[in-house]
Amino acid sequence: MKRYERHADAMAQLIHNGTLRPGDRMPSVREASRARGISPSTVFAAYYLLEAQGLVHSRPRSGYYVSARLPAALQARPPEPLPSPPQRGSTGVAISDLVFEVLGSARDRDLVPLGSAFPGLELFPLERLARCLSIGMRQLDPWTIVNSLSPGNARLRQQIALRYRLHGVAVEPDEIILTNGALEALNLCLEAVVQPGDTVVVESPTFYAALQALERLQLQALEVATHPRDGIDLDALAQALAQHPVRACWLMPSFQNPLGSLMPTGKKRELVALLERHQVPLIEDDVYGELHFAPHRPPPAKAFDGAGRVMHCSSFSKCLAPGYRVGWVAAGQYAPRVQRLKLMTTLSAAIPSQQALSEYLAQGGYDRHLRQLRRSLAQQQALALAAIDQHFPRGTRVSRPEGGYFVWVELPAQVDALALHRLALQQGISLAPGQIFSADQRFAHSVRINYGHPAQADFAQALHTVGAIACRLAGQVPRPPAISPAP
Amino acid sequence: MKRYERHADAMAQLIHNGTLRPGDRMPSVREASRARGISPSTVFAAYYLLEAQGLVHSRPRSGYYVSARLPAALQARPPEPLPSPPQRGSTGVAISDLVFEVLGSARDRDLVPLGSAFPGLELFPLERLARCLSIGMRQLDPWTIVNSLSPGNARLRQQIALRYRLHGVAVEPDEIILTNGALEALNLCLEAVVQPGDTVVVESPTFYAALQALERLQLQALEVATHPRDGIDLDALAQALAQHPVRACWLMPSFQNPLGSLMPTGKKRELVALLERHQVPLIEDDVYGELHFAPHRPPPAKAFDGAGRVMHCSSFSKCLAPGYRVGWVAAGQYAPRVQRLKLMTTLSAAIPSQQALSEYLAQGGYDRHLRQLRRSLAQQQALALAAIDQHFPRGTRVSRPEGGYFVWVELPAQVDALALHRLALQQGISLAPGQIFSADQRFAHSVRINYGHPAQADFAQALHTVGAIACRLAGQVPRPPAISPAP
Numbered sequence: 019m020k021r022y023e024r025h026a027d028a029m030a031q032l033i034h035n036g037t038l039r040p041g042d043r044m045p046s047v048r049e050a051s052r053a054r055g056i057s058p059s060t061v062f063a064a065y066y067l068l069e070a071q072g073l074v075h076s077r078p079r080s081g082y083y084v085s086a087r088l089p090a091a092l093q094a095r096p097p098e099p100l101p102s103p104p105q106r107g108s109t110g111v112a113i114s115d116l117v118f119e120v121l122g123s124a125r126d127r128d129l130v131p132l133g134s135a136f137p138g139l140e141l142f143p144l145e146r147l148a149r150c151l152s153i154g155m156r157q158l159d160p161w162t163i164v165n166s167l168s169p170g171n172a173r174l175r176q177q178i179a180l181r182y183r184l185h186g187v188a189v190e191p192d193e194i195i196l197t198n199g200a201l202e203a204l205n206l207c208l209e210a211v212v213q214p215g216d217t218v219v220v221e222s223p224t225f226y227a228a229l230q231a232l233e234r235l236q237l238q239a240l241e242v243a244t245h246p247r248d249g250i251d252l253d254a255l256a257q258a259l260a261q262h263p264v265r266a267c268w269l270m271p272s273f274q275n276p277l278g279s280l281m282p283t284g285k286k287r288e289l290v291a292l293l294e295r296h297q298v299p300l301i302e303d304d305v306y307g308e309l310h311f312a313p314h315r316p317p318p319a320k321a322f323d324g325a326g327r328v329m330h331c332s333s334f335s336k337c338l339a340p341g342y343r344v345g346w347v348a349a350g351q352y353a354p355r356v357q358r359l360k361l362m363t364t365l366s367a368a369i370p371s372q373q374a375l376s377e378y379l380a381q382g383g384y385d386r387h388l389r390q391l392r393r394s395l396a397q398q399q400a401l402a403l404a405a406i407d408q409h410f411p412r413g414t415r416v417s418r419p420e421g422g423y424f425v426w427v428e429l430p431a432q433v434d435a436l437a438l439h440r441l442a443l444q445q446g447i448s449l450a451p452g453q454i455f456s457a458d459q460r461f462a463h464s465v466r467i468n469y470g471h472p473a474q475a476d477f478a479q480a481l482h483t484v485g486a487i488a489c490r491l492a493g494q495v496p497r498p499p500a501i502s503p504a505p
Numbered sequence: 506m507k508r509y510e511r512h513a514d515a516m517a518q519l520i521h522n523g524t525l526r527p528g529d530r531m532p533s534v535r536e537a538s539r540a541r542g543i544s545p546s547t548v549f550a551a552y553y554l555l556e557a558q559g560l561v562h563s564r565p566r567s568g569y570y571v572s573a574r575l576p577a578a579l580q581a582r583p584p585e586p587l588p589s590p591p592q593r594g595s596t597g598v599a600i601s602d603l604v605f606e607v608l609g610s611a612r613d614r615d616l617v618p619l620g621s622a623f624p625g626l627e628l629f630p631l632e633r634l635a636r637c638l639s640i641g642m643r644q645l646d647p648w649t650i651v652n653s654l655s656p657g658n659a660r661l662r663q664q665i666a667l668r669y670r671l672h673g674v675a676v677e678p679d680e681i682i683l684t685n686g687a688l689e690a691l692n693l694c695l696e697a698v699v700q701p702g703d704t705v706v707v708e709s710p711t712f713y714a715a716l717q718a719l720e721r722l723q724l725q726a727l728e729v730a731t732h733p734r735d736g737i738d739l740d741a742l743a744q745a746l747a748q749h750p751v752r753a754c755w756l757m758p759s760f761q762n763p764l765g766s767l768m769p770t771g772k773k774r775e776l777v778a779l780l781e782r783h784q785v786p787l788i789e790d791d792v793y794g795e796l797h798f799a800p801h802r803p804p805p806a807k808a809f810d811g812a813g814r815v816m817h818c819s820s821f822s823k824c825l826a827p828g829y830r831v832g833w834v835a836a837g838q839y840a841p842r843v844q845r846l847k848l849m850t851t852l853s854a855a856i857p858s859q860q861a862l863s864e865y866l867a868q869g870g871y872d873r874h875l876r877q878l879r880r881s882l883a884q885q886q887a888l889a890l891a892a893i894d895q896h897f898p899r900g901t902r903v904s905r906p907e908g909g910y911f912v913w914v915e916l917p918a919q920v921d922a923l924a925l926h927r928l929a930l931q932q933g934i935s936l937a938p939g940q941i942f943s944a945d946q947r948f949a950h951s952v953r954i955n956y957g958h959p960a961q962a963d964f965a966q967a968l969h970t971v972g973a974i975a976c977r978l979a980g981q982v983p984r985p986p987a988i989s990p991a992p
Contacts, residue, residue, distance in 0.1 A: 158635075167612070202851040362714065365686055367685075369830070
């Protein structure tokens with residue numbers, strides 16, 4: 019598939035799935051060219067193709083618009099994965115060796131990073147951040163060092179609190195503790211509320227770092243069934259809370275890693291009420307909350323937290339400043355305990371990073387950046403879904419997240435995800451095999467695919483390659499490339 | 506005392522204690538003026554005074570030199586504190602509340618920071634570091650983020666390994682893990698080798714953060730007698746190792762916090778051999794190792810580590826880049842375990858900070874900065890010792906560290922250090938009371954004093970004030986200010 023065809027396919031997918039609706043203006047050629055790192059002529063070629071397909075039409079001196087009457091859906095997309103099976107008892111965790119083996123093998127700069135946990139750096143305003151660093155450090159007075167100790171730079175905490183308020187969540191700056199990324203926030207929150215041997219609820223599948231934290235602190239994991247579209251099963255959770263001495267829940271209600279599921283707002287409210295009845299603290303991992311494709315940010319569970327029992331963890335690492343290692347937690351009633359743990363273990367987040375982010379937020383433009391980022395990721399998802407649809411074995415199921423940069427792909431039962439991962443590595447492609455997302459390596463036929471690397475020219479080709487390997491493992495003949503529509 | 510008198514006093518102390526020897530050239534007026542943040546005329550006035558006292562003489566077009574025949578010592582200095590008493594059994598630790606109360610009360614920007622853990626920011630090349638930040642971030646390519654994950658930026662680890670080699674210590678870059686300051690390194694090392702309930706040896710008195718780490722991980726502290734000049738008592742340590750199931754030692758062999766003690770090189774070698782016989786890992790906190798006043802850096806215990814059982818922790822926070830939060834550990838055989846813990850909890854040190862320090866080290870000039878820093882701290886120590894000698898109660902004992910920026914002051918038994926701390930706070934002065942440096946709050950009559958703030962104009966006055974309060978608590982009449990020698 020040529021580059022312009024890939025871009026056309028991505029845009030077609032956005033139209034197909036309703037992200038772009040009839041009458042919507044298409045991204046301008048300049049905008050699309052910059053966001054995707056492709057030449058204006060490639061964008062033009064893609065729009066000509068879409069016009070030929072009857073999907074868009076041009077208006078003089080105004081650009082391209084989605085056509086009012088669309089042709090029948092280009093083709094059926096693969097179905098969604100099924101919800102994970104209900105949990106059995108809680109289990110000890112010994113997953114770290116496998117996780118490190120998998121992650122370690124993926125740290126090669128020449129790989130196509132489908133297994134990466136990070137989006138592409140080309141999506142972030144790194145130059146502007148570097149300028150903000152310089153400005154922020156010029157403003158450094160001696161007091162700033164003391165002022166930047168935990169809970170962290172007061173100005174930055176106020177700016178974060180303000181964003182909560184803009185999203186309708188009541189969080190005071192005093193409740194916020196800055197950390198070295200969300201990962202530290204999550205670990206400190208867990209440490210603040212558990213003792214070795216305690217039971218902690220996680221989703222099934224769940225982010226491997228949650229499992230590693232449980233392993234490190236010698237905790238029992240209780241993995242609760244989770245739906246690939248709307249998140250953890252509340253009936254199953256209620257049952258778990260009734261039957262087990264659960265000491266904490268570590269969940270990702272918005273754009274869950276690895277499923278991409280998004281709990282509907284009402285369900286989040288119910289979740290908080292349910293946990294409140296059992297007086298169980300919720301550690302809410304919301305690092306992808308800003309990466310929504312729908313117009314409005316989904317509220318976090320924290321929005322419904324009356325008792326201060328929700329610890330809302332997030333960061334700038336996935337949506338603005340990767341590598342700056344600035345995250346935070348709004349820790350409710352646990353804030354003093356979390357702050358002490360922070361002071362005792364790593365003292366404070368790095369001052370240059372705190373200064374840079376505070377300066378960036380003060381300058382304005384964060385929301386403009388986020389809009390561009392979301393649009394790029396939505397386009398990339400469309401591209402990924404189209405390629406998976408085209409190349410992966412019959413019987414493949416794929417999640418359709420409404421945000422973030424992961425899809426969860428469930429392959430036919432003959433395909434072992436670790437085998438697929440190893441074979442893909444030999445072809446220069448990394449994958450995140452399903453086995454690292456549960457304590458008992460249950461998701462042996464699924465992979466998490468990162469589509470957040472728009473500058474990766476061989477992205478679609480890599481999915482083609484992975485699909486062909488998967489077909490082989492599934493005992494199917496590789497699927498032929500789709501025939502490009504006639505111009 | 507006027508400013509020029511204080512400066513003269515400081516220089517007299519350096520001559521007195523042998524830091525400046527007969528025939529040595531005095532710091533040039535320009536150098537002294539910049540290093541101390543005082544005007545050239547103040548430096549001149551101080552040198553005139555010293556000349557009048559017969560301590561220095563000028564040579565035309567060359568500057569001031571220490572005179573060959575010195576007058577009798579200006580006055581006797583207070584004696585050193587006695588070694589701490591031998592340990593009893595190991596104890597659980599519950600010190601954090603007190604530590605946080607004390608540290609929290611000292612976080613007020615208007616206080617004279619005698620209780621601070623940090624040296625004055627004016628001692629560090631912050632502007633050059635900010636420029637290195639900009640340069641380092643301009644060089645950022647996408648791969649840098651992956652390359653900066655734990656164990657951390659490869660170039661910076663090589664630069665650190667090179668410094669080890671320059672100091673005669675064989676450390677490979679692979680053994681080094683970059684962390685968020687030394688505090689994280691120390692905590693991760695501890696976590697890598699213990700289980701809840703284990704016994705850990707610390708010095709007596711010891712750095713409160715070690716006690717907090719033991720408390721957090723539910724460990725038993727075994728506090729071993731420590732000499733204020735040459736560090737932990739090896740006989741007492743050998744006895745402890747024979748009698749208790751010690752799982753780790755957390756020690757600071759060079760410029761111990763709070764004592765300032767420095768283990769002689771041969772004693773460090775014995776320490777490592779002793780621990781090796783018992784196969785007990787040593788967590789070596791060496792954050793002050795670069796701040797020596799003698800010509801050569803004292804070797805760390807790590808220099809004698811044949812079995813890879815010494816985890817040498819240090820950082821740039823105390824000697825170059827406060828607030829950048831870049832520390833490291835050379836973790837020997839424990840490196841893989843420490844690296845995994847790092848990846849699981851905070852992922853990596855902040856990339857801007859790593860980039861800045863790597864750029865700074867590549868540019869050269871670190872050793873020139875260190876020489877200036879050491880000279881400033883040595884001068885400040887002389888000033889502090891003189892003021893304590895002059896104003897503190899009879900019966901006071903003071904350590905005489907050969908590096909770092911703390912002295913340990915043992916007051917008469919009538920003086921409760923917490924009471925002194927609270928009264929000093931009312932006068933706008935912070936102190937670190939001895940109680941926070943042991944699990945059983947044993948050092949109730951001692952305080953740690955930070956002299957590393959040369960730009961603090963009221964430093965000597967603050968020591969005068971603290972001395973007067975201490976005299977009152979000791980039931981002594983405050984001591985009159987010394988009579989300045991006639992010009």
